[in-house]
Amino acid sequence: MDAPPQPDRFADAVIALPIHCRRCGYNLRGLPAVGRCPECGTDVWQTVLHTVDPTASSLPRLRNxxxxxxxxxxxxxxxxxxxxxxxxxxxxxxxxxxxxxxxxxxxxxxxxxxxxxxxxxxxxxxxxxxxxxxxxxxxxxxxxxxxxxxxxxxxxxxxxxxxxxxxxxxxxxxxxxxxxxxxxxxxxxxxxxxxxxxxxxxxxxxxxxxxxxxxxxxxxxxxxxxxxxxxxxxxxxxxxxxxxxxxxxxxxxxxxxxxxxxxxxxxxxxxxxxxxxxxxxxLPPPSLAAVLRVVPEMPPHAGGSRAR
Ligand SMILES: [Zn+2]
CATH class of the missing domain: 1.20.200 (Fumarase C; Chain A, domain 2)
Structure with missing residues (x-):
């Protein structure tokens, strides 16, 4: 497959929709986009690309x-x-x-x-x-x-x-x-x-x-x-x-x-x-933005600052 590599800006993203692993069908919602499927080890990113169809979503929108x-x-x-x-x-x-x-x-x-x-x-x-x-x-x-x-x-x-x-x-x-x-x-x-x-x-x-x-x-x-x-x-x-x-x-x-x-x-x-x-x-595939939610990077002492 000519799957494009995962861009860095999604390094902290998690899966926001209930999408299912391409290989085993495991529900990947909530898992990090960089990780692997806990059931079968397939790259989560592969499933993301399969779900999203980046080529289609990069085309200009049709009126109707x-x-x-x-x-x-x-x-x-x-x-x-x-x-x-x-x-x-x-x-x-x-x-x-x-x-x-x-x-x-x-x-x-x-x-x-x-x-x-x-x-x-x-x-x-x-x-x-x-x-x-x-x-x-x-x-x-x-x-x-x-x-x-x-x-x-x-x-x-x-x-x-x-x-x-x-x-x-x-x-x-x-x-x-x-x-x-x-x-x-x-x-x-x-x-x-x-x-x-x-x-x-x-x-x-x-x-x-x-x-x-x-x-x-x-x-x-x-x-x-x-x-x-x-x-x-x-x-x-x-x-x-x-x-x-x-x-x-x-x-x-x-x-x-x-x-x-x-x-x-x-x-x-x-x-x-x-x-x-x-x-x-x-039934167009969902956009990348809908599938991924980028979690803001936690500062190292996040826990401490919340307790304060
Ligand atoms: Zn799997």
Whole structure:
């Protein structure tokens, strides 16, 4: 662990809150911060650092941490749902191709209109944009304000494109609509890339406040990878639509599906990350000043002077 050494100014501090030893759970309240746990010998200071999260408490305060936490989680749930609804029908049709006997076994259960639900979820995501945006007159040019605008623009483009796709299959079904459909796919990809670009910046600023997010290696989803999977889906669709050679089309189809699966799994992780961040923002760790009480140093003859 890269635990910073205990600063001298806490040499006379005692633990003021009932915090429990990291290793054995012993209640350390009242013990000196420099000492060791009487039960297991672990440095008390280690438990203090674990409880306090000095990195998070050194960051500038958020105006409304609860609203920001809720907005992050809601935004991720909307994006996850909107993505699933866009991918559901292509995935069902892809799966149906493996069994020619039951040509529409799965896709029969996924009507093309589900894409309207995706547009609705993109609109619902706007609640998060409103909550994340800085108030009028405050830091309108700040980096997070720019990232929130990316997310907002991405959601607008997503809602329009998903609606367009729904209208194309419902109102004007046409056998040679493949190129128009491809244009919608490209627009959806651009929308997703915008949202992820914004999320990248927002998570960089806000994610630091969650120790779980900050330090997790396996559970933390990189946002740039998500942009790569979106690019893979769009490229796969372009080749599937425009290429002639059967083998090339097959490879492109499989690429699209693999990238789609990676996208959904990654979004699942991002949603979990948003839940971590929300939890840290709702229940922030106590500050060092709350955990430690510095006892004024007793003069050597303190006892005598009191008796006088
Ligand atoms: Zn202990």
């Amino acid at each position: 941490p609860r609203a920001v936490g809720d907005a992050m989680l809601w935004l991720m749930l909307c994006i996850l749902g909107a993505t699933l609804l866009v991918l559901a029908r292509p995935a069902a049709r892809f799966a149906d191709r493996f069994d020619p006997a039951t040509a529409d076994a799965l896709s029969r259960h996924v009507p093309p209109e589900v894409v309207f639900g995706s547009a609705l979820l993109a609109v619902a995501g706007f609640w998060s944009v409103v909550r994340l945006a800085p108030p009028r007159g405050q830091e309108p040019r700040g980096p997070v304000a720019r990232d929130v605008r990316f997310v907002a623009l991405g959601l607008v483009v997503w809602a329009i494109s998903a609606t367009a796709r729904g209208l194309m299959v419902r109102v004007a079904p046409s056998p040679d609509a493949r190129v128009a459909d491809l244009a919608v796919t490209v627009a959806l990809g651009a929308a997703a890339a915008l949202v992820f670009a914004g999320l990248h910046g927002i998570l960089r600023a806000i994610g630091l406040r969650s120790r779980e997010y900050r330090t997790s290696r396996s559970g933390r989803q990189g946002v740039l990878v998500m942009i790569a999977t979106v690019a893979g889906i769009v490229l796969g669709e372009i080749v599937t639509t425009l290429a002639d050679a059967h083998a090339v089309v097959e490879v492109a189809r499989i690429t699209t599906m693999v990238c789609g699966l990676m996208l959904v799994v990654g979004l699942g992780y991002l949603t979990m990350n948003a839940a971590w961040i929300r939890r840290a923002l709702r």
